[in-house]
Amino acid sequence: MPPTITAFESSPDRGKGHARDMRVRWAFEEVGQPYDVRLLSFAAMKQPPHLALNPFGQIPTYEDGDLALFESGAIVLHIAERHDGLLPKDANARARAIAWMFAALSTVEPPIVELAMAMLFERDKSWYAERLPMLQDRVRARLGELSRRLGKADWLDGAFNAGDLMMVTVLRRLNTSGLLDEYPEIAAYVVRGESRPAFKRAFDAQLAVFKAASRP
Amino acid sequence: MPPTITAFESSPDRGKGHARDMRVRWAFEEVGQPYDVRLLSFAAMKQPPHLALNPFGQIPTYEDGDLALFESGAIVLHIAERHDGLLPKDANARARAIAWMFAALSTVEPPIVELAMAMLFERDKSWYAERLPMLQDRVRARLGELSRRLGKADWLDGAFNAGDLMMVTVLRRLNTSGLLDEYPEIAAYVVRGESRPAFKRAFDAQLAVFKAASRP
Numbered sequence: 001m002p003p004t005i006t007a008f009e010s011s012p013d014r015g016k017g018h019a020r021d022m023r024v025r026w027a028f029e030e031v032g033q034p035y036d037v038r039l040l041s042f043a044a045m046k047q048p049p050h051l052a053l054n055p056f057g058q059i060p061t062y063e064d065g066d067l068a069l070f071e072s073g074a075i076v077l078h079i080a081e082r083h084d085g086l087l088p089k090d091a092n093a094r095a096r097a098i099a100w101m102f103a104a105l106s107t108v109e110p111p112i113v114e115l116a117m118a119m120l121f122e123r124d125k126s127w128y129a130e131r132l133p134m135l136q137d138r139v140r141a142r143l144g145e146l147s148r149r150l151g152k153a154d155w156l157d158g159a160f161n162a163g164d165l166m167m168v169t170v171l172r173r174l175n176t177s178g179l180l181d182e183y184p185e186i187a188a189y190v191v192r193g194e195s196r197p198a199f200k201r202a203f204d205a206q207l208a209v210f211k212a213a214s215r216p
Numbered sequence: 217m218p219p220t221i222t223a224f225e226s227s228p229d230r231g232k233g234h235a236r237d238m239r240v241r242w243a244f245e246e247v248g249q250p251y252d253v254r255l256l257s258f259a260a261m262k263q264p265p266h267l268a269l270n271p272f273g274q275i276p277t278y279e280d281g282d283l284a285l286f287e288s289g290a291i292v293l294h295i296a297e298r299h300d301g302l303l304p305k306d307a308n309a310r311a312r313a314i315a316w317m318f319a320a321l322s323t324v325e326p327p328i329v330e331l332a333m334a335m336l337f338e339r340d341k342s343w344y345a346e347r348l349p350m351l352q353d354r355v356r357a358r359l360g361e362l363s364r365r366l367g368k369a370d371w372l373d374g375a376f377n378a379g380d381l382m383m384v385t386v387l388r389r390l391n392t393s394g395l396l397d398e399y400p401e402i403a404a405y406v407v408r409g410e411s412r413p414a415f416k417r418a419f420d421a422q423l424a425v426f427k428a429a430s431r432p
Contacts, residue, residue: 051361051364051365055361055362055364055365056319056323056358056361056362057361067308067311067312068312069311069315070315070319071315071319071322071323072318072322073321073322074314074315074318074319075315077314077318078314095285095290095294096283096285098290098293099285099290099291101290102287102288102290102293102321103286103287103290105289105321105322106287106288106321106325107272107287109322110325110326110329113326114326114330125346126342126343127341127343127346127347130341130343131343142272145267145271145272145273146271146272148267148271149267149271
């Protein structure tokens with residue numbers, strides 16, 4: 001039996017592929033491995049059966065025989081360690097690819113999520129107009145640094161690897177913010193990731209879930 | 217030659233051990249490996265020589281022969297993969313320990329950093345009093361979930377491992393917030409981590425740097 005992951009029964013992003021199951025789906029597609037998906041309602045995510053898999057009540061989780069994992073970063077790394085296609089063979093290059101995974105999640109994603117959360121939940125607050133530029137500037141700082149490192153290269157460090165996979169999924173959350181347009185190298189990098197056949201298969205799979213859920 | 221890491225020349229937390237070099241120092245101490253430290257001013261962190269090591273201009277970095285890494289999570293994982301003492305031998309337990317590392321950095325740390333940033337940079341803003349409880353509640357949500365999973369156990373999943381190391385260092389940033397007192401199991405877990413001889417050696421090493429820098 002293939003591994004089973006969990007995903008939103010009805011994705012809050014309406015099929016844009018910003019939910020974190022997208023990363024895991026993409027990883028499976030890059031390494032050419034099948035997977036099953038179990039869909040969860042928001043209520044079910046906070047119930048004991050799912051909390052046993054992920055104490056924070058989030059998706060995605062990963063189950064394969066005796067092993068249960070949570071955290072998209074850990075699941076992608078686990079897939080990358082077991083199958084060819086997402087980590088370089090050279091030990092040093094492999095360690096650097098993993099460093100980029102952590103950079104995507106620990107350094108680049110937090111200000112992006114903070115901006116997204118404010119745009120979702122603080123839009124009607126008195127302080128929104130004053131805080132928004134501050135949050136945008138925090139994101140810009142990271143995009144500028146990333147853009148300077150990337151330069152004219154296609155990928156962050158040699159061939160496409162799990163570090164790029166995580167970084168592209170993190171940056172995609174800015175697709176509707178307008179900020180990516182200020183950094184053409186980064187915008188092109190995201191499009192480069194989205195153009196990979198494995199990305200497209202993963203994207204279509206999560207979109208199909210949303211379309212099925214929203215059918216009357 | 218032992219690996220070289222970078223750390224703040226003058227730690228902004230005045231030696232409380234909240235800077236991210238603490239995680240790497242602790243990891244080296246747990247596995248009993250020596251390391252060298254190169255201290256950096258805030259100005260030097262944003263200059264080309266350091267940006268070549270870490271494009272985001274942060275500490276810590278790690279250099280060992282031909283290999284240069286950044287991101288505390290990646291460095292701790294690299295140390296844990298090369299030396300006994302931080303990852304279980306059993307493959308499934310090892311994958312779960314890595315999942316807890318990612319959970320510490322991706323799920324628990326961001327709301328804690330967001331609260332800390334607001335307390336540092338938004339204290340004089342008109343919205344501070346209204347936003348603070350919201351930020352505290354986001355942290356409380358994670359602490360509650362973590363507390364329910366930890367229960368009466370000493371560590372997150374079996375024996376102490378790299379997942380606990382990362383989680384304890386993330387939670388320690390709440391030491392002066394008062395929030396840990398609301399979750400006695402979490403407070404005791406943090407103290408348990410801080411009581412390990414390897415933690416104490418790492419803590420003393422970073423404190424010595426701060427004391428040397430603040431000497432007139």
